[in-house]
Amino acid sequence: MAKRQGYEGVAVCVPVTVPYTRYSIKSAHWFCGRALAGLIKGAGIDKNEVDGMCVSSFTLAPDTAVGLTQHLGMSPRWLDHIPMGGASGGVALRRATRAIQAGDADIIACIGADTNHVDTFRQTVATFSQFANDAVYPYGSGGPNSSFAFLTDHYMTEFGAEREDFGRVCLAQRQNALPVAHAMMKRPLSMDEYLNARLIAEPLRLFDCVMPCAGAEAFLVMSIDRAKSLGLDYVEVMATIERHNAFPEDPVQYRAGWAVDVEDFYGQAGLGPEDIDLMQAYDDYPVICFMQIEDLGFCGKGDAARFVRERDLTAECGDFPFNTSGGQLSTGQAGAGGGYIGVVETLRQLTDQVQGHQVENARHGLAAFFGMINYDRGLCTSAIILKRADA
Amino acid sequence: MTTPLPKPKRKDPVKRTRKPTMPPGNRSREAQGLASMAARGRFALQTCADCGAVQYPPRQICRECLSGDLHWKDVDNGGTLLAETTLQHSNDLFFRDRLPWRLGVVRSDLDLSMVVHLAEDCVPGERVRLSIGLDRAGNAVMAARPEKPSSGEEDDLQLREMTFDPKNRRALIVDGKTELGLGFAKALLKRDARAIFVGVAQPWKASPYLDEIRKLEKVTIYDLDVTDTDSVEELAATIGDKVEIMINNSYHLRPGGLMDRFDINVAHDEMEIHYHGLMRLAGLFGPVMRSRGADGQHGAVAWLNVLSAYAMVNNPELGTYSASQAAALSLSQCLRAEMTHGGVRVVNAFLGPIEDEWHQLALPPKLDPIVTADRIIKGLERGQEDIPIGAVAEEIIERLSENPKEIERAIRL
Structure with a gap:
């Protein structure tokens, strides 16, 4: 493989969240537009200074990023549309970083946004992909609930994880979400409530499942020089990976692309898992958090249950601060916005702009991403390591 | 064992007759090939004329050698049940009327993973027999039953939706x-x-x-x-x-x-x-x-x-x-x-x-x-x-x- 160039000189800054609502009569364009407004306000720049844009959204149809440029009155010289659902944020960051380094754009707005009308979610899952239309949705029409029920059932059987183990992740994330204003879930969650919640798709119960909502997550990518001249707090990029349709021979998914690229990943950063101060993982269902913890080297395969039993995942006082804003399980899943939370929250933590609990003395943040259950498994994975600017 | 079919109760004349709802019918042209196999009671999947790889879900290009020459061929219908769930929630009206609904992921002996409607008496980790049926909308669906046919298996309420067993009718x-x-x-x-x-x-x-x-x-x-x-x-x-x-x-x-x-x-x-x-x-x-x-x-x-x-x-x-x-x-x-x-x-x-x-x-x-x-x-x-x-x-x-x-x-x- 060709030697990869580093990510020097690139700054990621201005974390923006357009507050979530369970349902909205606004369009995805509105959420993208409000995100962009937040970005330029946060950076103190004019809209015309944003000359690159990367968008991810499930509900922008029939438009793509292309239509959005006219909608928002922009003339970017670099444009990308990343349809990778939950994996979009890491990939957006990765591509924007290279565009900045190459000089193809000066300031890139990366936006993950979706609306959620009353029937949006059903329509999205009913027409998700050709394989899903043909070979999944007609089977009970459970949407991601049934797909993740399979993965969870298989994982529990294979590795002996218990429901309590998944519950630990959900409880800690809820605690992290409590001070976060836009979080959908406002009350603490007890293990008893978690274990005895309404059954959705065995073994999944209510609090194993994300709540779809409307909202947006966004950030800017530019050169460090530019960020400095604008007086912005920023983080630097140390490592990025992406992988699609890894391990196609596995009968049921129990690992994903991170496991293929994990060595390369830490190699780029010159770090190991022990150097990571906080982790954001894609979390529409807790089993996928387990896979990320394992595949990114924090413990061995099948060991995540033990790992979360031994570690404290809270942002406030944990020794493994995890999904420090509460993740999607507690704040809600704003469509493709959920695929950008990892970048935005890591950026907040490492620039001291948190909405919830600040993780103390954090220098290196890892965010992992997962998306697109095209048929029986999620196809897209990515991961990034960001570092505090002064570190 | 399959729960025996209950004797139909006398219909309550005051109760509203439920309006028929259909299982989701949006299928690709490729997937309609399954329907033509199911219509004849065959268990056939697309097979590559060039390299012999068997494909599922249906598609137009061989996943191994990228040949565009795929044909429907009868194949072995054995497999193992690897994961299961019972849905208590569905996004679709047809299934909402019929919850709970049991599903599984079966690894077929041809090394294909298949999402299936699952018979009540299938046991995780054990062998199953796959079949292609037609659902109430006439679209092809995969179903799994235990490898050995058992007497009374046609009583399975869920799979009965895909057959016309005369029992009690x-x-x-x-x-x-x-x-x-x-x-x-x-x-x-x-x-x-x-x-x-x-x-x-x-x-x-x-x-x-x-x-x-x-x-x-x-x-x-x-x-x-x-x-x-x-x-x-x-x-x-x-x-x-x-x-x-x-x-x-x-x-x-x-x-x-x-x-x-x-x-x-x-x-x-x-x-x-x-x-x-x-x-x-x-x-x-x-x-x-x-x-x-x-x-x-x-x-x-x-x-x-x-x-x-x-x-x-x-x-x-x-x-x-x-x-x-x-x-x-x-x-x-x-x-x-x-x-x-x-x-x-x-x-x-x-x-x-x-x-x-x-x-x-x-x-x-x-x-x-x-x-x-x-x-x-x-x-x-x-x-x-x-x-x-x-x-x-x-x-x-x-x-x-x-x-x-x-x-x-x-x-x-």
């Missing part, structure tokens, strides 16, 4: 006084049908088969002449809301061709019975059945037409008869499209010559009517959409798909 046999009609009555009784209505035209004509039918239990005989709109309307008004399986066994065969036996009256009778007869039955029984597609234990499920294999290609020795059968076949496709909205599936059986007085001059092999009726009901029980019976019907289908012009010229079956 009420059926009407149109033109029941033929030997085939007797065969249907016996085959339905053997499978624990709840009631059998037998329609009989020209009651003054004696029939030894009708005499035998009268001796069977659960049977009620009614006047029914499919050439008489009033007669069909009267019976539809009497029992239309009780018919869950319609067996259109109308049969009127008089040998002869077109010029060789130029007889408008005979041709007219054939059309009147096979084509207009089907039309009258469909027009008067169809709407009631369609509205009862989701009536719980009393729901209408299937409409079976007993057709000749010569509906698919004209046999000049039975020229006008074949034409009337072709007309009925065409009309059955219209009926299928219209019945789909109610989830009532239209099934056609295609018969070769049967052993009866009108087939005296037909060459063997000829079908024994009692055995034929039993095989047709078996196809119904399995949820097939096309049920070819006998070597003649099988051969016609095969030759038609291979070279329709050849069989048209050479047909002498």
